[in-house]
């Protein structure tokens with residue numbers, strides 16, 4: 214199970230960087246063949262950098278003067294290069310480094326810790342399904358179809374399913390838009406097939422596009438991760454990195470709470486995650502098919518009281534929309 218080890222993840226990560234570098238050098242050769250002047254410019258830039266270093270070394274000017282002169286020269290060359298690229302029919306960004314992840318520039322690290330692109334690789338390696346699978350990546354606010362919710366009243370509810378969903382959608386959009394300034398927690402609850410996973414993926418996708426770290430795991434995956442860590446099963450290192458991220462990521466999405474096998478350990482583990490994140494003022498989204506009172510029955514009352522006290526509770530109701538279109 215080599216690909217599941219941390220070394221396996223790092224290998225995959227480095228392979229991505231090598232692919233990127235190979236792509237860039239192939240582009241460079243292509244451009245050099247088409248526009249030889251660009252090779253001269255690159256050589257001149259490299260030579261200029263070396264001259265700058267030796268000028269600083271020889272003390273022919275203050276380092277600031279020398280650096281400023283070099284920057285002016287480099288800017289002139291860069292402008293010429295862009296013009297030549299455009300004239301030759303390449304995009305002006307054709308020779309920019311094609312990062313797989315522009316947020317961390319493929320380093321896997323950001324100021325706040327591990328980047329989501331690395332977390333995704335890690336959770337993909339540790340779980341059969343990915344943390345943020347391909348399907349989930351397509352689930353965006355723009356793809357959300359409110360017409361799937363009936364606009365006719367249903368028994369026991371004041372709002373029609375559609376009116377209710379419109380207001381939930383507004384709250385979810387605001388949650389994503391205002392994430393950096395206002396850490397909130399969401400509980401999405403209601404029967405299966407009403408778009409709970411879709412909504413949390415839409416939030417995740419929007420935050421990921423802004424470079425915010427998000428970890429998406431089912432409650433079952435989290436329970437396995439924590440119990441494996443306790444009994445040191447599997448690859449200890451990779452699991453402990455992912456486990457520490459449960460507490461550190463900017464947003465943790467716990468999908469399908471209540472479907473995992475629950476014993477007193479699971480309850481304690483899940484409470485530990487939920488409570489620690491509250492104390493650290495880190496946002497969490499929980500989705501569940503359980504009704505509110507059942508959360509207290511399946512888990513403990515202290516879990517229910519944390520959720521009641523600190524989560525915005527969004528109740529989704531209506532007919533199963535998966536039958537209408539695969540949501």
Ligand SMILES: [Zn+2]
Pocket residue numbers: 314315316317318319320321322328329330331
């Ligand atoms: Zn990244």
